[in-house]
Amino acid sequence: MSHAVVTGSSSGIGKAVARRLLDGGWRVTGFDLAVATITHSAFRGVTLNITDRAASLAALDATLDVTALVHAAGIMRGGKLGSLDLDEGERLWRLHVDAAVTLADRLAPRLSQGGRIVLIGSRAARGVIAKSQYGAAKAALVGLARAWAKELAARGITVNVVSPAATDTAMLTDPDRAAIPPAELPPMGRRIRPEEVAALVAFLLSEDAAAITGQEIAICGGSSL
Numbered sequence: 001m002s003h004a005v006v007t008g009s010s011s012g013i014g015k016a017v018a019r020r021l022l023d024g025g026w027r028v029t030g031f032d033l034a035v036a037t038i039t040h041s042a043f044r045g046v047t048l049n050i051t052d053r054a055a056s057l058a059a060l061d062a063t064l065d066v067t068a069l070v071h072a073a074g075i076m077r078g079g080k081l082g083s084l085d086l087d088e089g090e091r092l093w094r095l096h097v098d099a100a101v102t103l104a105d106r107l108a109p110r111l112s113q114g115g116r117i118v119l120i121g122s123r124a125a126r127g128v129i130a131k132s133q134y135g136a137a138k139a140a141l142v143g144l145a146r147a148w149a150k151e152l153a154a155r156g157i158t159v160n161v162v163s164p165a166a167t168d169t170a171m172l173t174d175p176d177r178a179a180i181p182p183a184e185l186p187p188m189g190r191r192i193r194p195e196e197v198a199a200l201v202a203f204l205l206s207e208d209a210a211a212i213t214g215q216e217i218a219i220c221g222g223s224s225l
Helices: 012-023 053-061 086-110 132-155 194-205
Strands: 003-007 027-032 043-047 068-071 116-120 158-164 216-219
Touching: 003 012, 003 086, 012 027, 012 194, 053 086, 068 086, 068 194, 086 116, 086 132, 116 132, 116 194, 132 158, 158 194, 194 216
Parallel strands: 003 027, 003 068, 027 043, 068 116, 116 158, 158 216
Antiparallel strands: none
């Protein structure tokens, strides 16, 4: 049975990904700061702060037979130039980028032929007012994925980024992101659903996507047109 480690599986996109994989017959181990919210015989929740490098490595080393990593954990913080919170910017980087590096660096040597890594990016990586720090962290994931894809291609391991536009999750109403103007609706007229992101992630983890690697794939409802 395929086995994925999914970060941020207690809510939002991460939870939708975990559920989609469980429905598809996967085993899922969720790495979360929050207590697990999924009850399933094939799901195991691990409560930890993935910005704690030692804790993340210990948790990953205790998780056997992993065939895929989906890094979906994230938060939104921001502000315009002149009012940026540098500490929050560092927190964004540690959660989105450093955690991905820590987990992928430890896991990649253990992945066998057909292993998968998917990082959840954002359309904000292309530049959005008041989201410069967040966007920079998400843009870094694209650089990581392209380099890792080249390194791992000969082993049949793929690395991709899925970058949604504003997605209908609790992150949109998080009071800690009050300084960020609400995103306009995409031309499609609605937010992206987390289940739509999960469906694409599940495809990228499948054998049908074995030749797709080093790509950033947007789910934007027409926002990037």
